[in-house]
Amino acid sequence: MGDKPSGAKTMKDVAEAANVSVMTVSRAFKSDTSVSEATRLRIRKIADDLGYVFDSTAANLRTQKTNFVAVTIPSINNANFADTVDALSDRLAGAGMQVLLAYSGYDMAKEEELIEQLLRRRPEAIVVTGGRHSDRARRMLRNAGIPVVETWDLPADPIGHVVGFSNAATMHGMVDHLVAKGMTRIAFIGGDTDGDTRGADRRRGYIAAMQRHGLAAHRLIGAGKPPISMREGAAAMGRLLDTMPDTQAVICVSDLSAFGALSECQRRGVNVPGDIAIAGFGAYEIAGVCHPTITTIDPKPRLIGAQAAELILELLNGAGGETRGPTTIEIDWQLKAAETT
Amino acid sequence: MGDKPSGAKTMKDVAEAANVSVMTVSRAFKSDTSVSEATRLRIRKIADDLGYVFDSTAANLRTQKTNFVAVTIPSINNANFADTVDALSDRLAGAGMQVLLAYSGYDMAKEEELIEQLLRRRPEAIVVTGGRHSDRARRMLRNAGIPVVETWDLPADPIGHVVGFSNAATMHGMVDHLVAKGMTRIAFIGGDTDGDTRGADRRRGYIAAMQRHGLAAHRLIGAGKPPISMREGAAAMGRLLDTMPDTQAVICVSDLSAFGALSECQRRGVNVPGDIAIAGFGAYEIAGVCHPTITTIDPKPRLIGAQAAELILELLNGAGGETRGPTTIEIDWQLKAAETT
DNA sequence: TTTGCTTTTGGTATCGATAACATATCCCGA
DNA sequence: TCGGGATATGTTATCGATACCAAAAGCAAA
Numbered sequence: 244m245g246d247k248p249s250g251a252k253t254m255k256d257v258a259e260a261a262n263v264s265v266m267t268v269s270r271a272f273k274s275d276t277s278v279s280e281a282t283r284l285r286i287r288k289i290a291d292d293l294g295y296v297f298d299s300t301a302a303n304l305r306t307q308k309t310n311f312v313a314v315t316i317p318s319i320n321n322a323n324f325a326d327t328v329d330a331l332s333d334r335l336a337g338a339g340m341q342v343l344l345a346y347s348g349y350d351m352a353k354e355e356e357l358i359e360q361l362l363r364r365r366p367e368a369i370v371v372t373g374g375r376h377s378d379r380a381r382r383m384l385r386n387a388g389i390p391v392v393e394t395w396d397l398p399a400d401p402i403g404h405v406v407g408f409s410n411a412a413t414m415h416g417m418v419d420h421l422v423a424k425g426m427t428r429i430a431f432i433g434g435d436t437d438g439d440t441r442g443a444d445r446r447r448g449y450i451a452a453m454q455r456h457g458l459a460a461h462r463l464i465g466a467g468k469p470p471i472s473m474r475e476g477a478a479a480m481g482r483l484l485d486t487m488p489d490t491q492a493v494i495c496v497s498d499l500s501a502f503g504a505l506s507e508c509q510r511r512g513v514n515v516p517g518d519i520a521i522a523g524f525g526a527y528e529i530a531g532v533c534h535p536t537i538t539t540i541d542p543k544p545r546l547i548g549a550q551a552a553e554l555i556l557e558l559l560n561g562a563g564g565e566t567r568g569p570t571t572i573e574i575d576w577q578l579k580a581a582e583t584t
Numbered sequence: 585m586g587d588k589p590s591g592a593k594t595m596k597d598v599a600e601a602a603n604v605s606v607m608t609v610s611r612a613f614k615s616d617t618s619v620s621e622a623t624r625l626r627i628r629k630i631a632d633d634l635g636y637v638f639d640s641t642a643a644n645l646r647t648q649k650t651n652f653v654a655v656t657i658p659s660i661n662n663a664n665f666a667d668t669v670d671a672l673s674d675r676l677a678g679a680g681m682q683v684l685l686a687y688s689g690y691d692m693a694k695e696e697e698l699i700e701q702l703l704r705r706r707p708e709a710i711v712v713t714g715g716r717h718s719d720r721a722r723r724m725l726r727n728a729g730i731p732v733v734e735t736w737d738l739p740a741d742p743i744g745h746v747v748g749f750s751n752a753a754t755m756h757g758m759v760d761h762l763v764a765k766g767m768t769r770i771a772f773i774g775g776d777t778d779g780d781t782r783g784a785d786r787r788r789g790y791i792a793a794m795q796r797h798g799l800a801a802h803r804l805i806g807a808g809k810p811p812i813s814m815r816e817g818a819a820a821m822g823r824l825l826d827t828m829p830d831t832q833a834v835i836c837v838s839d840l841s842a843f844g845a846l847s848e849c850q851r852r853g854v855n856v857p858g859d860i861a862i863a864g865f866g867a868y869e870i871a872g873v874c875h876p877t878i879t880t881i882d883p884k885p886r887l888i889g890a891q892a893a894e895l896i897l898e899l900l901n902g903a904g905g906e907t908r909g910p911t912t913i914e915i916d917w918q919l920k921a922a923e924t925t
Numbered sequence: 926t927t928t929g930c931t932t933t934t935g936g937t938a939t940c941g942a943t944a945a946c947a948t949a950t951c952c953c954g955a
Numbered sequence: 956t957c958g959g960g961a962t963a964t965g966t967t968a969t970c971g972a973t974a975c976c977a978a979a980a981g982c983a984a985a
Contacts, residue, residue, distance in 0.1 A: 251706075251729060253970095253971060253972085254971070254972065255971080263934075263935090264934065264935045264936080265935090265971090265972075265973090266934070266935060266936080266972095266973075267933085267934060267935075268972095269971095269972060269973060270933090270934085270973095273973090277932065277933065277934095278933070278934085279932080279933060279934095282933085282934090294723075294724075294727040296700070296703050296704060296724070296728070297704045297972090298704065298706060298970095298971055298972070299704040299705050299706070299972095300641060300644045300645045300650060300705070300706050300970090300971080300972090301645050301940090301970070301971030301972040301973085302971080302972050302973070303641045303940090303972090304641045304642050304645050304939095304940050304941065304942090304970090304971080304972080305939070305940050305971080305972050305973045305974080306940080306972085306973065306974085307940065309641060319660070319666045319669060319670055319673075320663055320666040320667060320670060322661055325660045325661040325666070326661060328660060329660055329661060329687075332660075332687075341686070341701065342685075343684065344683075344685050345682070346670075346673075359637070360682065362637045363637060363638045363639065363640040364640050364641065365592075365639060365640070365641050382635075383635075383637070386635040386637075387637070388592060472869060473869050473870060473873040474869065474872070474873055477873060499869075502870070502873070502874075503873055506873050506874055506875045509875040510875050528813060528814050528815065528840075529814060529843070529870065531815070532814040532815055532818060532843070532844055532847050533843075533847055533874075534847045534850040534851050594940095594941060594942085595941070595942065596941080604964075604965090605964065605965050605966080606941090606942075606943090606965095607942095607943075607964075607965065607966080608963085608964060608965080609942095610941095610942060610943060611943095611963090611964085613942095614943090618962065618963065618964090619963070619964085620962080620963060620964090623963080623964090638942090639940095639941055639942070640942095641940090641941080641942090642940070642941035642942040642943085642970090643941080643942050643943070644942090644970090645940090645941080645942080645969095645970050645971065645972090646941080646942050646943045646944080646969070646970050647942085647943065647944085648970065
């Protein structure tokens with residue numbers, strides 16, 4: 244059916260074909276308004292035959308609602324963030340909202356630009372990853388007049404709402420775990436810039452935790468520019484084994500680098516955890532599948548997304564409670580001890 | 585600066601504050617139009633101080649351009665598709681276009697719904713993953729009046745343009761590789777439904793390739809509902825080892841399941857490739873990092889994205905050549921032999 | 926048949942930016 | 956000094972759907 248893909252059809256075309264007013268067609272496409280069921284079906288049918296597709300851009304302008312929730316993440320190619328977005332998106336889709344996703348490549352200047360682009364699309368709310376942003380980005384978010392949720396972090400000075408956890412605190416947990424196992428010479432493999440602010444927070448957390456135990460925190464291996472890949476993790480492990488062979492354990496900034504490190508050990512015949520223990524972060528699937536399984540920290544990425552979605556829906560629907568103050572939801576991360584430690 | 589987040593500012597507010605017409609403000613925000621540099625800067629400054637953010641929804645309606653390219657992928661949590669989207673998105677961002685991403689969860693009915701939702705947003709073009717779609721989805725795409733690109737496949741009856749490769753053909757390549765190594769008892773681990781159509785095509789390709797070599801293709805292990813995870817790959821390998829211990833090689837539907845299979849072997853003390861060879865698909869990073877490295881097929885995900893982007897930009901900009909016929913770009917996948925075979 | 930209410934349908938202005946056209950301003954050479 | 960083309964700014968109508976208000980149609984009870 245449907246004509247050739249000529250000029251796009253509008254409600255007017257449908258209205259004429261159905262011998263009703265445009266307004267009636269409009270009603271036939273909304274569920275809550277009053278049209279007789281007969282006309283609605285007739286109009287729907289005619290619209291379908293004409294190949295009419297509803298035009299949201301017009302509706303968005305008129306109603307001043309886009310049903311978008313904007314989301315920025317550092318990278319699309321990261322299972323942790325993907326899980327968060329997935330959970331967020333699932334929950335929002337149930338409420339008829341769509342996620343408008345953009346990624347910053349771990350670059351704050353890029354993030355600022357993205358935020359501006361996203362706000363131009365007039366999202367109903369915006370979710371950003373991390374708690375550090377450029378001044379202009381912060382200002383734009385603050386002035387946007389929509390709910391702002393920072394995730395994957397516990398910012399000292401939140402812009403709006405927060406669903407996250409302290410990355411530094413997770414490293415205290417991990418160092419405690421290793422010290423309890425009797426280890427004192429503990430290294431850290433991470434990025435050598437602060438591009439990944441959460442990774443940098445974890446590095447700082449490692450240092451603080453070591454100092455709290457009265458241990459030296461000089462075994463820092465820079466694995467490259469974030470994000471650190473498996474391959475970079477492997478290379479960094481090589482350097483660690485070469486330069487500080489007496490290291491008893493190494494904490495990697497993520498499970499991916501941890502797995503790279505583990506593979507490097509296997510390649511060299513270094514026994515894990517016999518010769519050296521390895522820990523990661525993120526509870527990626529690989530940590531529980533590889534042999535031996537990797538001790539890690541589960542930051543509950545899906546929970547972050549689900550909680551952010553719930554919060555947003557509450558804020559948007561709770562017409563009365565608009566004045567509700569900024570909420571901080573702290574996510575209960577979990578240390579998952581496994582075979583590498 | 586900026587006032588309290590009161591009602592959103594419009595160009596009118598800026599115009600009044602700057603004592604110019606709305607039109608002049610509009611011009612100050614486009615780069616190609618004629619405004620004196622002095623006024624432009626003055627207006628920009630005032631707009632910034634007011635906390636004004638350009639409203640795309642209005643511009644979209646008036647100009648009938650959204651600068652969106654819609655993209656559907658089966659899952660966001662898949663490094664292959666993430667790479668394609670990343671490359672696509674990078675290239676399009678350079679041309680001022682944004683990607684509107686949606687994922688179908690390997691479900692054709694869901695995909696149909698997504699396509700409708702996406703088309704309502706009036707994208708300039710749409711990129712879908714795979715060459716199989718519901719009838720209604722095909723009809724909507726055909727009537728959309730915008731460039732349609734199917735990827736990651738070579739559909740028999742394309743809707744519009746194609747950037748992909750034959751999933752079945754890759755399995756012929758892989759079986760040939762294993763047979764050349766002297767193996768004849770070759771198994772396949774994949775999904776047990778056709779939800780992942782590309783995975784199903786690979787399974788069919790394996791069967792056809794085996795038959796072409798005069799070999800039995802009965803060693804089919806169903807690992808679960810697609811997508812097959814590492815864990816499911818491991819479980820499937822366990823069943824394969826238990827039930828057909830004389831198997832010489834196994835092809836897995838993806839590197840993730842292949843890695844799971846490899847880990848299961850290591851856990852059981854089965855030597856790879858000594859006792860059994862393992863092959864995957866996708867050239868995920870893990871295939872080149874784990875020990876031993878996994879033989880795989882590189883479908884060049886980033887190339888798919890980049891080529892799709894190029895094609896779209898050509899189609900949209902080539903004002904003259906609108907009548908350009910449907911293009912099919914075949915991607916040159918590559919078999920990467922490694923240590924597991 | 927008429928009244929009074931509900932249900933269904935129609936007319937008009939509008940959301941905010943911009944294309945198209947009109948007008949004002951400027952600068953330079955004749 | 957003035958004409959004429961380039962440059963800078965203003966005015967009006969418009970994109971397509973919908974809020975708001977008005978009116979018509981349907982229906983039950985009087």
